[in-house]
Amino acid sequence: MTEQLYRLAYYSRNALPDDADMGVELQRILDASRKNNARANVTGALLFNRGCFGQILEGTCDDVERVFETVQNDPRHTSVVALQFEAVPERGFGPWAMAHVGAAAFDGAGYDAMSKAIDVNPASCAGTDLFDALRGVMLAHGPTRSKTWSGRRAE
C-alpha cells in the first residue's frame, strides 16, 4: 500500500517581468501549486526571492514526475537546475502541499554559487550538500507565516 516516496529539489531563475508585483505573483504561484499538489498528493516547499525559486517536491515517482512536468512548462521561471532526486523514507514537508519559505538567506549570490557548482558536474546532480543547504534554510526559517498562508494537508 505504501508506495516508495521520492524527493526532488531544484532551483530556477525568476523570469517574471521587472514590473510585476512580486507579492501578487508569488501568491498566485503558491495558490496554484497548493491546489495542484494537493490534487496530485504531492507535498513540498517553495523558496522565493526576486532572483530565484527553490522548490522541493515529495511524493510517489509518478506523482512527482507529473507535477514537475507541469512546473517545467511554466514560463514564469527559467534556467531550471535539478539538484537531487532520490528515494526517501518519509515526507519531509508532510503537512504542506506547498510551504512557502521567505528566504532572505537564499539570495542571488547563493544561487550563483550553487548553480556554478552544478555546472562543474552536471551529470551527477548528486547535490546532497546543496540539498541539505536548501533544506537547512527551510528548516531553520520555517514556512513564512503570512495572513494568506494556507498550509493544506496533502493527504
Added chain:
Amino acid sequence: MEQEGDHRSCGQAATDAPSRIEQAFDLLPSAILVLGEDLGLVACNRAAQHLLGLDRSPAAGTDLQHALASSRHLHATDQHVLADAIRSLGAGDVSETRIEIGQRRVFQLTGGGSPGARIVSIITEAANPRPPSSSSELDDLTGLLNRNAFRECLSDAEIEMRMNGRPVALLFLDLDRFKQVNDTLGHPIGDILLTRVAERMSKALRSEDIIGRLGGDEFGVLTTNVAPESIQALSDRLIDLVSRPYLVGGHLISIGVSIGAALMPEDAESADQLATCADLALYRAKDEGRGVLKRYLPEMSEQAAARRILELDLRKAVLLGEFELSYQPQMAIDGNRVVGFEALLRWNHPKRGRVSPLEFISLAEETGQIVAIGEWVLRTAVREASTWPETVSIAVNLSPVQFRSSTLVSIVADVLAETGLAPHRLELEVTEGVLLADERHNIALLAELQALGVRIAIDDFGTGYASLAYLKRFSFNKIKIDQSFVREMIDNPDSDAIVEAIVSLGSRLGMTTIAEGVETVEELARIRAHGCVAVQGYLTGRPMNDLDVRQLLGLQPQPQAARA
C-alpha cells in the same frame, strides 16, 4: 527588384510609355483580369500575375487556359477549373463564384464591366479552418504532424508566399544528447521523453504556428512571425523549455536543442530551398556549441558549396592517386636505433597544393571516404614496410569510421597475407574516439585484429576524456603519450608527473610506451629517465618519403615498378 517592363499589363504597345491610368491599373492591389469579347485575356494587372503565379503578363488575346498553363504554382486541374470559372463570369453567366484551389485555398471571383470589356476580380483566402489533420498525417508517438504532412504545409507556405507575398520562417530543431538517453536508458524512456519534448515545444508556439516531427529527434516549426526578434524570442523559449530537466521513469534527464532558421522569400524562393537553408543553419548551430539558434547566412551556402567541391576533389584524389605517405621514425631510447615508422597521410592536389589532413580527414570521415582512403594507406604502408628489415615495424592510424565498415578485419588479414609482413610488425593506432563510439562492437573488432597478431596502440593518450577505464577494457600493446605533455614537461611539473605516471602505468599493465613530439635533448633525457621505451618527434626524425626511409635503413632504392 522587378523590371517595370516585365510586368506591363498586356494590351500595351511596348513603344508607348504607359498612361497614368494604365499604370494605376497595374499597381492596383486587387487582382484584376480584363477579358475581350471572345473571352480571351486583354489585360492582367501585376497583383493578378502574382496571384496566378505568372512570371509576366500574357500577350493580349491569349487564350485563358494557355495563359494559366505557365503558372508557377497552380496545378493543371486548378488551372482548368479557374479558366472555366473566369470564362463563365466573363460571359456574364454568373456574377460571382467561389472555387477551391488546392486543399487549403479559396478564390472568390467577381465579374463586372460591360460586354467586350468584362472585368474579373479575384480575392483569395485560406480555406478556413484548415481541415483537421487526419491520423495518417500525425506522428504516432507525439501526435505532431508527421514529416509528409509538415512538408505539405511547407509547400502551402510557398504558395501563400507567392500569392500574397506573406513571408514565412522555417525552424529546424534537433535535440542534443538525445541519442545518449536512448542508448543508456532505453527506447521506452526515450519515447516518453520525445512526447514531453513535443508537449513543451507546442506550449512555446502560437496557435497559428505549425510544428511537426520530421524523424527521430528532429522537429520543424513554421511561423509567419518573421521579424528577427520574434524568431529569436521563439527560439529562446523553445531552447529554454526543452533544456529544462525532465523526470522520466525516475530518471532525471537533461537534453538540449539546436535550432537553424531560414526565411522565405528573404533567404529562399521555394520550399525546397528553404529547407536546405534551414538545414545549413542547423548544421552550423550544431557545430557551434549546440543549444543555440543560428540564422541562415548566404556564406553558409558558399561554405557548403566549397565543402562539396572539396568532397569531389577528395573523391578524385582517391581515384587519381594524389595521396602519398610520409614516414616518421620511431626510435628506441636505448641504443638510439630505428624500431619503426608511423605512416602519415599527405595529399598533394594539383591546384590546392598540399592539403593539411586537418582540412580533409574530418570531411572524409563524415562522407565515409575515409574507409577507402584508410584502406589505401594500410595497403601502401604495409607493402612498403614488407621491404624493410624485420626489426622495423610500421604504425598505421585507423579512424573510428573504419570500424563501422564490415571489411576492416578482412582487409588487414588480406594485406598481411598478400605482403607476407609478420603481423607483429604492423601496429594499428586508434584514438579514444574508437572506444567512445559503439564501444562493445569496436572492442570486439580490436580483439579480432589483435588475434591476427597485429599490435594495437592507443594514440594521443592523455587528451580528451583519457579515461583509465579504456586501459582496463582492452589490453593495448602500446600507449602513445600525447605530445602536449611532452612539450610541457620541462616547464610544467604537472605534465612531467603525468608522463612519468603514464609510463609506469604502462609498464605495470604490460604495455610499452612511446612519447610523441620530442623536440629537444632535455625532453629526451627526461623521457629516458622516466623509463619510456621509445620516442617519436622532430628531434629523432621528421616525417620523410619512402626513398629517405630506405636510405636511413641502409637499403637500396626500390626499383620504380615495385613502388607503383
